[in-house]
Amino acid sequence: MRHTTIEALSHSYPVHIGGDLRYETGRYFPKSYSSILIITDETVAAHYLPDVKKSLSQETVFSHVIPEGEKAKSIETFYQLHTKAIEYGLDRQSLIIALGGGVVGDVAGFVAATFMRGIDFIQMPTTILAHDSSVGGKVAINHEHGKNLIGSFYAPAAVIYDVQTLHTLPVDEIRSGYAELLKEALLADSDLYQSLITIDLSSLSSQDLSDKLLKGIKIKAGIVEVDERESGIRKHLNLGHTLGHALESLLGYGYRTHGELVALGLLFAFRVSEKTFSLELPYEQLYTWLKRNGYPLNMPYVEPERIISKMKKDKKTLRTTIQMVLLKGVSKPALMEITDDNLLEYLDGFQKELAQRNS
Template sequence: MKTSTNSYPIFIGDRLRFQLNQLIEKDYTSILIVSDEKVAELYVTDILGNFPEKKVYRSIIPAGEQSKSVDFFYQLHTDAIKFGLDRASLIIALGGGVVGDLAGFVAATYMRGIDFIQVPTTILAHDSSVGGKVAINHQLGKNLIGSFYPPAAVIYDTQTLKTLSEEEMRSGYAELVKEALIADEAFFNKLLKTDLRDLSNDQLTEHLTNGIKIKASIVGIDEKEAGIRKNLNLGHTLGHALEAEKGYGAITHGEAVAIGLLFSLHISERLFSRKLPYEPLLHWLKNNQYPLNIGELDEESLVNRMKTDKKALNATIQMVLLKQTGEVAIQELNDRDIRMYLKSFRRRLVGE
């Protein structure tokens, strides 16, 4: 992964968690492994086995989006201080997007910044682990407190994905669909032929590699989201608003993004008078059991949450839309139009 200001390696392969000591080039004074309760039970021992002669500590947080909070951010800083981490120490983020975002933000701010390495264990984290965005949530909005702080490396052991639940598979594949929609129509069409309950390891590795290549190519051009990197937010304006509205953890990030992708396609079709793959995507999402029953929408509340989105300017909502697969358009929409689109989207989604 190479940008104008940073460069770091991305490793993808089977059983890489047993090779960290070979893949990590620098010599660190101490190491703090940050993980959640579910992932730690499965893989912390494997990570520890890489460093038999190092001072290695662990901090385990509860699984779920609720842990991306200022309270756990502060707790991890407390742990780092108590363990005696210094500026030549390393944090290993072992887990999904929540762990990566939280541990990365701790690394960015502890003693004004120490190294961290992403060891993602979910499909969803293929997106969040690459690109250097780290953050925690505020109760009024997702990822509003954070920074751009690239990892020293991303080490992706595909074997860890075999323990994922169907819910986590769905969540991760929503981001792969997003990347395909903004950059690669052939990849998008290939994903629409994929049954998430019958994935081979080769298929999964190919899909992840394609998604990471798209993400890396965009971040390489626009590291700090001044231009083209905003394209990666397709589906996220409504997705983030739904997560906050329903309460973090009530719906997975990827499942919320899936609904947001449909919403973006719905608006795009009407705004640009183009036929876009709304119906094929809806069919694929239903076939793969994505939860699309969003119930009654509090449109006013959702509009207000969308206006706290980081892309909003002067309290005006900026939507990432598509003119066609692979051709992105950023559009400012007023509150009245957003409310109108939310109404028509809900009717279309429930088949009214």
């Protein structure tokens, strides 16, 4: 088993990574609780909810299952969960467990942040992607005009990451989570990037995955600990997300996984970086690896004006000028403002290039 500690502004919290941790969940609690509410989704509930509940058989435990996917990050689900917490009699000494992927973690964490002005919650990620979202303390729900526009900074009491739960992931979710690992490596660890870019996703071992997930978490922790409230370098974590978030909203949540669209965003960031800084990045290496591992690199053509309009609703936009995280090299991020005229040209060219190469 692996351990690390995240130093948040409000408190430090442990991250435990290993196999079969769900069978002894309470062992990793930082303290005792009056009652526990486990929030999970339909798919995860079928696989892992009984194991977690059995491990907490001596506790007062309730559970509630929400729909799967981004549609659950809604004001309706948020309100419903508050109602359930009240009906179950949760108090200020209660705990919420987010058992699932990033969606469950975001909405359950936001409920914990706002129920009785804030109670403890623990992240129990069950996807590779959630290694990124489970640390850093950002919790949110979506608005119809944009992703994660309603939320807060609220750190968990602990992260309990049972990597055995990753073996039931569909292949598109494996691709999704691995894209975030690539992002972290591109930001801060060129050796990790070179290691990641040689792997065949169909043959990942639990040991290898645990090691790489811990490295990714440590990269994010290092950034978050310096800038928890996203006033400076934490914005670098948006690498690949400026385009990725816009496409998620425009194409419909669930059209592709979050990470698959972030992968497209990484490619786009490479192209814009090359044009902005007059340099050459390993674009072809990344493209070839994504293609070989089954990432969907084709998509319907979307008018660049519509993409830019959606980008301007992103939280990173500054005075209506779009900011993008670019790279001056692997592990050399830079936050740059990009003019609308340049973005129109880049988006049109990028989409046409992908269409031509994937026709």
